[in-house]
Amino acid sequence: MIIGGLGLHTGISENKLFASQGPAGVETLTQTAPASVQSAIPSPALPAGTAAPAPKKGHSGEISFFNGLVSIAKNTGIYAFMTGSGWKSLLMIIVGCILIYLGVARNFEPLLLVPIAFGTILVNVAGAGMGSEPHGLLWLVFKYGIENELLPLLVFIGIGAMSDFGPMLANPRVAILGAAAQFGVFGTLLGVMALNLLPGFDFSLKEACAIAIIGGADGPTSIYVSSLFAPHLMGSIAVAAYSYMAMVPLIQPPIMRLLTTDKERLIRMSQVREVHRLEKLMFPLLVLGLCVFILPSALPLMGCFAFGNFVKESGCLERLSKTMQNELMNLATIFLGLGVGMQMSADKFLNLQTLGIIALGLLAFSLGTAGGVMCAKIINKLTPNNLVNPLIGSAGVSAFPMAARVSNKLGLQYDPHNFLLMHALGANVAGQVGSVVAAGVILAIFGY
Amino acid sequence: MIIGGLGLHTGISENKLFASQGPAGVETLTQTAPASVQSAIPSPALPAGTAAPAPKKGHSGEISFFNGLVSIAKNTGIYAFMTGSGWKSLLMIIVGCILIYLGVARNFEPLLLVPIAFGTILVNVAGAGMGSEPHGLLWLVFKYGIENELLPLLVFIGIGAMSDFGPMLANPRVAILGAAAQFGVFGTLLGVMALNLLPGFDFSLKEACAIAIIGGADGPTSIYVSSLFAPHLMGSIAVAAYSYMAMVPLIQPPIMRLLTTDKERLIRMSQVREVHRLEKLMFPLLVLGLCVFILPSALPLMGCFAFGNFVKESGCLERLSKTMQNELMNLATIFLGLGVGMQMSADKFLNLQTLGIIALGLLAFSLGTAGGVMCAKIINKLTPNNLVNPLIGSAGVSAFPMAARVSNKLGLQYDPHNFLLMHALGANVAGQVGSVVAAGVILAIFGY
Amino acid sequence: MIIGGLGLHTGISENKLFASQGPAGVETLTQTAPASVQSAIPSPALPAGTAAPAPKKGHSGEISFFNGLVSIAKNTGIYAFMTGSGWKSLLMIIVGCILIYLGVARNFEPLLLVPIAFGTILVNVAGAGMGSEPHGLLWLVFKYGIENELLPLLVFIGIGAMSDFGPMLANPRVAILGAAAQFGVFGTLLGVMALNLLPGFDFSLKEACAIAIIGGADGPTSIYVSSLFAPHLMGSIAVAAYSYMAMVPLIQPPIMRLLTTDKERLIRMSQVREVHRLEKLMFPLLVLGLCVFILPSALPLMGCFAFGNFVKESGCLERLSKTMQNELMNLATIFLGLGVGMQMSADKFLNLQTLGIIALGLLAFSLGTAGGVMCAKIINKLTPNNLVNPLIGSAGVSAFPMAARVSNKLGLQYDPHNFLLMHALGANVAGQVGSVVAAGVILAIFGY
Amino acid sequence: MHWVQDFIQATVIMALGMGVTFAFLGALIFAMQTTAKIIARFAPAPEPPPAQLAALSAAQDMDKGAVVAAIAIAVKKHHADKKRGIL
């Protein structure tokens, strides 16, 4: 393959450049263009020996003015969009523009959605070959950054280095809300199966799991799991996950109001205690140790997370901590976005499955919110002397820090002096851990 | 190949270490040394099965004092430079030193020329193997950064994130000068053909195009095109491009004076209007859209450029914008320079072609300057009520921001109150777009 | 292999998901787990055609509650540590914790030891597969960063950009101490041979050289040489090198006191002269030139070092210099640590060899210290008019800047007005150059 | 009855998943509480006021706003200058 790549570079030997060829050479170009996009789909089971011949690029005919003009014209996007199923690519480019609009104008997680949108636009221009083997930029990013799960893990190092577990350590009890909110993941599994009853939907169990992880409200975890279980759905899953994360202030409040009574919403929680520096230092080691002993499947994600968090809390690794939080995080984010966008080709996105994933994503966020709130209510039944305001339950879905802010805002609506933010942040970061654990369990069940 | 590399690592099995071998083993070393440099030339069309045996490194003879001394002595650069065509490598090292001098002492684009110079020096020391498969640092950089066109594209993301199109948006009309200056590219094509009439020169059409792109006055574009069309000329082309860019203050003024009348040089242009933030935000999307619809061949470069510029102008992606402008840009620049330097081996640089490229590069910059100036004069014929000072035409070659400063300086020489800088910067950034378009057209004509 | 990797991703075809399989499928999992760790050992001499079949991950049986529970239970670390030689992995995790403790609580070079420790912990959890082909994070880091010697060289660029040779240029004579301290390297070679006389030790000559380089007191050089000569010992060697570097304030003073007289310790050295900016600028080129002509084998390390240092001293490449010192250095350090930690698997670390390396490392630092001190005394015999305080000799082992501080501190103990710091720093940076030269000679002798 | 099987599978995964997740977080809570107790016993000293706070109080009596503004401008200018430096 690599040798094929070299062949492409220097192309046809130079002395053949003036061999007569005519417009036939031009035609092959336009034909290979859509193929080059399809070749971006990782072909699952090619036996090693039968690697398809590298697509020939560059022709060698004599260039007359008319010839050249035809070559340029047939190479235009306009031509490509009007022939065959090119209109689908055009639709995808419009999808990319919508993502840009959502990201920049509506502030929907622009850090991820804008790179994803550019990836979407660039990969759907067949003539540019940016998604094709062996040298397309997006293909390189996908191959060396996403397919091997590298970038989601690097992002996790960065997230770890940016996370502060103080609020959870101050009140460990609320961490259980981060477990309860994983009902958003596991409840959605049933939702997928229910959707399968409709004609046109036939998600496999692994696909169902990849979709369900949207309920974890954690982008890199979703990308990680779908890169293992359902790479062809990665684009839709990531877009749904990041979009719903941004829509948490719209999705959660109605559910929270529905499931709580006025009395519950007024519960005040005890003042948050101060956390010792050593507790913060030990926390990443504790969670790492638990993963090592109980759930090794979650270790790639959790180990990176703990690494980043420990470096941050160590106090003597300021250099590395700063680099993880900034350079590493930002570079990984840029390329993660581009690589995910590369999966947003027309054939993978413009289908009924995507609609299903969008519906299921909403279900996942709703179930997660409900799970957290209901768990808080059950806790209150069990320990009536130490009540938890169920409004912070919704923060257990993570979506840091928006979900916690939503809890705080709702709390203030009912009691202008009831500040729930710190407690909600505790549930929030616990939800982060919870979704990694949920992903780990699923990986473990399937033997990864 | 990779497995061969592993073999190299653990080398000969340890228990053979004391097998008798004698000085013969030492001799092979010196013989393979120059070969290892030549193997850096990407071999174009090797069929997959016949990969050349990996060069054996490390010998396993008994080490006597004399033996060892001979091994060290034969491994010295002095010995290598005195045997065979080693003197050519020494010459290349001197070329590297000259580049360092030009970069640091004469301020010739040191950001690129210094890394290129170090690449040049390091690759030409045969005994160090830094340019050889499979583990030489420069080989790795070239293989994974240049050959797949990755680094020029990353640099374009950075350039996009650092560019301000305000001056062009304020006065869109001047953008046409950025098209006219591409005469530096296409006129030079004829120049190459004329040079081919001399004995000893026989550039192919693709080589001619790669050389002509020097007229775009844009380093990464030159490197991008030559990595596709003529990797063996990349070193000379990049050095010529960056050197002439630095020499713009010497090259352009005589041409500008020659082609303009005193009256023209005194033309004052209307005050620059203020540009709305949304215009700046829309610009990268406009240029991206045009590329998508009209010229997909230019999309890899222009898409990266638009990505960087959009992230910068979005206003809500400060994190990513900062990273693109700094970490991404600087890291890519360092490795781009080293990787280009890796192509500066004696056999590729010390020949007549390099002299030709140097001459043609000067021609390219001159034609580009002339094209821009003449275009401004033609515009003035067509719209006599809204005159353009032809001195800003030369800024259309890009070479940002030096060409614009040259225009401004010359304008001030003739009228100390005529500040042309903003107008010239408009033509300047248009020239940036123009050279990417020129490269895209050439790629499209050849079916890339 | 790569195609096998793709196969792994999409796994078994989805429609086979419900084929009956039973607990047998679960068992294979636990069996392949330790194998996946062992596959991290670079297999030296596999012929290209016979690549082992990629380990199958993910099973496809029907998931009953019991089945799933068993799968999760057998996947736990607890189970893995209790079966077979799993307890060794547990021991290694404890070793990782000790390294974390040493790094953070005792400040033993935490910048390297903490990443190494995390690498150690993560690689020894078999079920997580982080050290296994083709997608384990640590495996990726090792394969693409350590095995090809990339990261040590990038770290050298960073070290170069952070080094200030002013103190050495101010008093070039002390540079010879940096050569003398390399007795720590070469004397240790004899030590290894002596150790081989004990039963159970049988280090080959190449292994001996890799171990001896610990005496250079330079981490990246040690990693570089051991990646070429003895990758299986890399973990122990790196840990020993960094640990003893941190213990320099404990190791050196007794030796320094033993070898010097009271009179010698009171020697005051002449005031340090001012160094011209051009001298600093020329220095990296001088050392580069010497390497090119005399010792090309040292060029990969020294060339990177000179590149970084020249960029720093050039004065016009602030952008690149800053990036080298910060982003490049920190990113390379994080991944270098993880990649080295990946070599700390139980089978490579829990053996007699490691004990030997620990003992030899101490010997190496001691011999280096002694060499430097004795050399200063010999210099004093030769030039009695221009005395050198032998206390700065110990700084020749590099271990920048700690060894220099030790010299200064001891000097102040005997004469509170005798500031030796600048002189010691001169010897210190000379020791940096010295250890690269020592590594280069060894590489040259073995024909690399 | 393809879909019945599917539902059973999904339910099993849900049960296992929620169970293990609760177990994990529960164990984590226990570990955190234990750690907090151990630390409270053996390292009860509260955090010394970090240097940062000292600096804060030292700076309070000067016109902080103006200085911060100046810094912002300086940084902005520095970046703008730097941008010009490369292309």
Next chain:
Amino acid sequence: MHWVQDFIQATVIMALGMGVTFAFLGALIFAMQTTAKIIARFAPAPEPPPAQLAALSAAQDMDKGAVVAAIAIAVKKHHADKKRGIL
């Protein structure tokens, strides 16, 4: 007549290239002008004075030079300190 063909080819590429380049930039100019008109109609409000400018005026009455110098030194020192931290 090898070189005649070469010249013809080069001339063809030149004609196509200059043509498409002018067309592209021309279209871009048209697009920019249209966009500017649309924006002027639908979002005519001039840019609100950005925070940066406010900060500037706030800081003008203090000795800016001295502060900038102090910043430069602080940053320099910070970097120098940082350098010591690793090797």
Next chain:
Amino acid sequence: MHWVQDFIQATVIMALGMGVTFAFLGALIFAMQTTAKIIARFAPAPEPPPAQLAALSAAQDMDKGAVVAAIAIAVKKHHADKKRGIL
């Protein structure tokens, strides 16, 4: 006599290694001294006081400590704010 050979080999490497290392550093010392002499002859002007020093003296008469503290806080705050921005 396996180990005798080993010792001989090690001794040879030691001799070669120490020799070349001393030679290299010796040559480097000579080169440094020569360069210093050449520079002293042809570029004898001492370093002009760099801008940094000028800035230092300019800033000395203001309360440097307070400003540096303010900077530290501003930078810290800036970073803290930035952290919130992503997750």
